Amino acid sequence: MQTRYKNIYLIPYVLWIVLFVIAPILLIIYYSFFNIEGHLTFDNYIQFFTPVYLKMAASSFWYAFLIMAISLIIAYPTALLLTRTKHKQLWLLLIILPTWINLLLKAYAFLGIFGTYGPANTFLQFIGIGTKQLLFTDFSFLFVSVYIFIPFMILPIFNALEELNPSLIDASRDLGGSPWTTFRRVIFPLTLDGVKSGCQAVFIPALSLFMITRLIAGNRVITLGTAIEEHFLVTQDWGMGATIAVFLIIAMAIIMILTGKRRRG
Amino acid sequence: MTEQTIIRFDQVTKQYDHDQAVLNNVSFEIERGKFYTLLGPSGCGKTTILRLIAGFTEPSQGKIYFNGQIINTVPANKRQVNTVFQDYALFPHLNVFENVAFGLRIKKMKQSQITEKVKEALRFVNLEGYDHRTISEMSGGQKQRVAIARAIVNEPEVILLDEPLSALDLKLRTEMQYELRDLQKRLGITFIFVTHDQEEALAMSDEIFVINKGSIQQSGSPIDIYDEPINRFVADFIGESNIIPGTMRQDFLVNFADKDFECVDKGFDANEAVEVVIRPEDLEITEPSLGKLQVRVDSQLFRGVHFEICCFDEAGNEWLVHSTKRAQVGETIGLNFSPEAIHVMRFGETEEEFDKRLEAYDG
Numbered sequence: 001m002q003t004r005y006k007n008i009y010l011i012p013y014v015l016w017i018v019l020f021v022i023a024p025i026l027l028i029i030y031y032s033f034f035n036i037e038g039h040l041t042f043d044n045y046i047q048f049f050t051p052v053y054l055k056m057a058a059s060s061f062w063y064a065f066l067i068m069a070i071s072l073i074i075a076y077p078t079a080l081l082l083t084r085t086k087h088k089q090l091w092l093l094l095i096i097l098p099t100w101i102n103l104l105l106k107a108y109a110f111l112g113i114f115g116t117y118g119p120a121n122t123f124l125q126f127i128g129i130g131t132k133q134l135l136f137t138d139f140s141f142l143f144v145s146v147y148i149f150i151p152f153m154i155l156p157i158f159n160a161l162e163e164l165n166p167s168l169i170d171a172s173r174d175l176g177g178s179p180w181t182t183f184r185r186v187i188f189p190l191t192l193d194g195v196k197s198g199c200q201a202v203f204i205p206a207l208s209l210f211m212i213t214r215l216i217a218g219n220r221v222i223t224l225g226t227a228i229e230e231h232f233l234v235t236q237d238w239g240m241g242a243t244i245a246v247f248l249i250i251a252m253a254i255i256m257i258l259t260g261k262r263r264r265g
Numbered sequence: 266m267t268e269q270t271i272i273r274f275d276q277v278t279k280q281y282d283h284d285q286a287v288l289n290n291v292s293f294e295i296e297r298g299k300f301y302t303l304l305g306p307s308g309c310g311k312t313t314i315l316r317l318i319a320g321f322t323e324p325s326q327g328k329i330y331f332n333g334q335i336i337n338t339v340p341a342n343k344r345q346v347n348t349v350f351q352d353y354a355l356f357p358h359l360n361v362f363e364n365v366a367f368g369l370r371i372k373k374m375k376q377s378q379i380t381e382k383v384k385e386a387l388r389f390v391n392l393e394g395y396d397h398r399t400i401s402e403m404s405g406g407q408k409q410r411v412a413i414a415r416a417i418v419n420e421p422e423v424i425l426l427d428e429p430l431s432a433l434d435l436k437l438r439t440e441m442q443y444e445l446r447d448l449q450k451r452l453g454i455t456f457i458f459v460t461h462d463q464e465e466a467l468a469m470s471d472e473i474f475v476i477n478k479g480s481i482q483q484s485g486s487p488i489d490i491y492d493e494p495i496n497r498f499v500a501d502f503i504g505e506s507n508i509i510p511g512t513m514r515q516d517f518l519v520n521f522a523d524k525d526f527e528c529v530d531k532g533f534d535a536n537e538a539v540e541v542v543i544r545p546e547d548l549e550i551t552e553p554s555l556g557k558l559q560v561r562v563d564s565q566l567f568r569g570v571h572f573e574i575c576c577f578d579e580a581g582n583e584w585l586v587h588s589t590k591r592a593q594v595g596e597t598i599g600l601n602f603s604p605e606a607i608h609v610m611r612f613g614e615t616e617e618e619f620d621k622r623l624e625a626y627d628g
């Protein structure tokens with residue numbers, strides 16, 4: 001009886017998964033076996049392993065890695081500081097707030113800020129460095145991406161730090177651990193799950209970024225996400241676009257498995 | 266302060282934010298190589314005193330000395346003190362061996378030496394062969410013992426133990442009491458032990474500090490504190506007692522329950538109002554005519570070793586008697602006690618005044 005009721009509750013969820021997760025993936029895999037003329041072929045997969053696409057994949061991974069690494073380096077100390085402030089919930093809210101604003105809006109805002117006559121350049125001029133080309137550079141791309149993703153890194157790390165029993169830190173100090181030793185041997189290992197979740201939450205979406213690459217990086221940074229967009233919207237080569245998507249999905253699955261939570265005895 | 270003093274609190278006050286002070290002008294000295302117990306009810310400030318000694322928190326006022334040096338702001342990792350935490354605070358990501366080895370690894374000791382010392386510490390707490398267990402696989406009592414091993418393995422000058430035996434069953438607890446006491450004597454390390462169990466305190470300590478609401482009520486050997494509590498709180502907290510209002514007629518003569526009794530206390534004003542303490546086990550049941558007091562038995566409980574008999578005298582005072590003899594509820598019995606069994610307490614007397622009064626008379 002009970003299991004049957006449970007099954008009834010599951011129906012909306014299963015429907016959702018089938019319609020919006022499983023069906024699209026199957027469709028992508030299906031399309032990936034057709035070339036632009038609509039013939040069944042493995043050509044797309046063979047083409048993916050040509051230098052053009054491999055370079056694109058490498059650059060996607062490289063930029064995603066950079067975004068993740070920079071976010072982590074900034075986010076960890078921020079989260080640590082946050083757990084020690086008085087009004088942590090308020091500060092946390094301020095950090096989460098930007099994520100409620102549409103990504104495109106934020107990207108356009110940065111177009112203005114980093115533009116030739118934008119406030120960033122005004123400031124550079126003011127301190128005597130002079131106007132610089134900021135938009136369409138690696139710097140602006142990384143800056144904006146980190147800005148967009150960093151809350152997703154801070155949040156899980158902050159939660160992990162909050163869950164950490166403070167007497168463990170006392171215990172480490174008590175046993176002679178300096179603040180740095182305590183961080184290395186106790187705080188960091190015990191918040192590793194939070195770090196992993198944060199890395200996952202940043203790396204995976206960063207891998208398939210495409211809007212920002214065009215708006216902020218001016219297509220100087222070509223990632224797999226950009227390529228998919230091009231194939232579907234511009235060249236109409238759905239088969240190739242789907243093939244790249246298949247590789248992205250595989251890459252994401254591998255990352256999920258690698259950074260997945262290890263069960264502790 | 267003598268050579269023997271290792272820790273000294275000088276008028277230490279601790280206050281969190283704008284709350285009421287958790288510790289109020291606390292002063293005491295800890296001598297090298299002794300076993301001290303901080304005893305008091307929940308929330309009285311025992312853990313706070315340990316945290317001040319360990320260096321997890323700083324006093325709001327006053328000075329803390331360690332080996333004659335002020336250590337108010339010395340960080341915890343620079344102090345020759347190790348703690349057994351009330352919640353164990355074992356590292357969940359390390360196994361039993363690595364937890365115990367934590368302090369030794371920080372000291373950069375050789376691996377062979379670490380192995381040897383950790384094994385010995387684990388043997389002491391009866392956890393041989395548990396090296397590779399993870400912490401979550403250990404029971405509450407086993408965790409406590411790992412925590413003890415983790416502290417003693419460092420051989421510090423002082424070990425702070427925050428209710429380290431509270432999660433153990435009675436048998437293991439008694440065993441560990443003996444072993445801890447034995448270890449303390451063997452190593453010659455100063456132990457500061459926190460408990461709210463008065464029997465444990467009496468059994469283990471060289472010296473007990475009885476604490477209430479952030480100040481030390483009385484300090485002394487277990488026997489001193491048991492036999493000569495200075496106020497109602499101490500008398501009540503250490504063992505069970507009958508506390509009866511009375512008047513001090515003159516030296517060595519006290520009046521209570523409408524009768525005069527010979528006693529051994531002195532140094533009071535004539536006809537001063539006092540409180541009289543008599544321990545339930547010092548009362549002996551006799552024939553009514555042979556007793557110094559006549560009381561009516563109100564109720565009786567069998568407690569295993571003895572009967573706990575509750576009686577009332579004619580003046581309406583309640584008397585608790587521990588006796589191996591059975592009484593009959595409703596009957597009138599006599600109570601006998603020696604002058605030494607009577608302990609007279611002055612109202613609102615501090616420990617210093619108490620000591621002064623005794624000194625003045627013992628000359």
Ligand SMILES: Nc1ncnc2c1ncn2[C@@H]1O[C@H](COP(=O)(O)OP(=O)(O)OP(=O)(O)O)[C@@H](O)[C@H]1O
Pocket residue numbers: 281284287305306307308309310311312313314351461
């Ligand atoms: N960080 C803190 N901030 C504010 N108040 C605190 C803090 N730590 C302890 N206190 C207060 O200080 C008082 C004494 O606490 P403490 O932990 O020393 O008690 P304790 O004697 O160890 O009690 P127990 O036997 O229950 O462990 C308590 O009233 C507690 O609420």
Ligand SMILES: [Mg+2]
Pocket residue numbers: 311312313351427
């Ligand atoms: Mg406590």
